[in-house]
Amino acid sequence: MHYVICGNGIAGSTAAQTIRDNDPDGEITIISDEKYPLYSRIRLIDYLGDDVSLDELILKDEAWYKDNNIECIMGDKAVGLDAEKKVVKTESGKEMTYDKLLLATGSSCFVPPIKGADKSGVYTLRTIENADEIKGHCGGAACDLVVIGGGVLGLEVGNALRRKGHEVTVVEAFSRLLPRQTDPRASLILKRQMGLMGFKFHINSMTEEILGDSLVEGVRLADGTEIPCRMVIISAGVRSELDLAQQAGLNTARGVIVDEYLNSSDPNIYCAGDSVEFNGIIYGIWPASEEQGRIAGLNMVGEETSYTGTTVANTLKVAGIDLAAIGDIDPEAMKEAMIHENPSEGLYRKIVLEENRIIGAVLIGNIKGWWKIKKAIDIKSDISFMREFISKMDEA
């Protein structure tokens, strides 16, 4: 049996590990267009901030692949997929047949069609190479920088660079920061706290143009405001990598459509991670990719296992600010919610309820026990228990 895996992120490498654990003799080949073995994308922010070294990012070194008898072709891209012949082709001209194929190609950064986005000094952050380019900008000297996108990643990147002396302005098109993790009240508290740290914000602002000849000199917003800067980081979300799936004629929408076994519309092709669309959801988070990699691997070796979804939980990793968002945070305030707040102390806690169950929460200021709330969501806990828990949290 030959298992071929396209993509060596957490989804692909977890699938490889699961296959090896359950099929000691199968041949496993991973094709990765990156030149590094599995590393922590999450910790790229720490790498950008010089808080960890390149070595510390690596999660599975090359010896791991060897020890597990997994061939990992690095620095080569899968560019062709013929699902009828069951053949994958790579950019360097390699061709291989598979019995079972996993597409774990993840996603790439979305760059909106902003005039001037191709200028030197405009970056996105997805890979070690991207982080190295940002670190090397202007010879590593601190400068004025604009982050386009006030989501979790944009704020974390901005903070890593602010700590290195850069002056950071965040431009967010939506009416609040962290639109997917906060409601309007939580966002105001966050904005105030980050303002005190030195961030400048333009909320509800569209970026019209990145200014300069070939090098970035500033950003012009739709209302005419010009923000001088020498670097721009675009953090406007990600898009699933669908090239191979589309070539093979698989069912795709925003991601590759899969069933509960993470099987695509072709019985021999599975999909896991950021490129998957399951029940209309693209999770785009590490734990979901890891879990999907594990379940896809099990199904590829014939151990029928269902994926039922992942509860989305995000924490903002900005020192001095504690923020956690879990599940459905109901930003439009359409559902029942228990809210405790003390804006002057930067405290906000909202638990969203539906049919006597907790379905989501936003916590700012004190996020102690956030994972207990996540667990309560996962096990569909009764709210009477949580009401007691929350009142005790407030006494703490």
Ligand SMILES: Cc1cc2nc3c(=O)[nH]c(=O)nc-3n(C[C@H](O)[C@H](O)[C@H](O)COP(=O)(O)OP(=O)(O)OC[C@H]3O[C@@H](n4cnc5c(N)ncnc54)[C@H](O)[C@@H]3O)c2cc1C
């Ligand atoms: C800076 C940053 C911080 C993040 N922080 C968090 C966080 O705090 N918490 C969280 O849950 N999530 C976080 N994420 C998201 C998380 O990293 C992703 O959800 C996760 O890495 C997805 O894993 P994956 O294996 O599906 O895809 P990826 O990690 O994208 O891996 C896919 C791999 O496949 C390769 N590839 C693509 N096409 C091909 C091809 N045709 N041939 C060969 N190789 C190919 C890609 O280059 C890549 O190496 C963060 C992401 C970034 C960029």
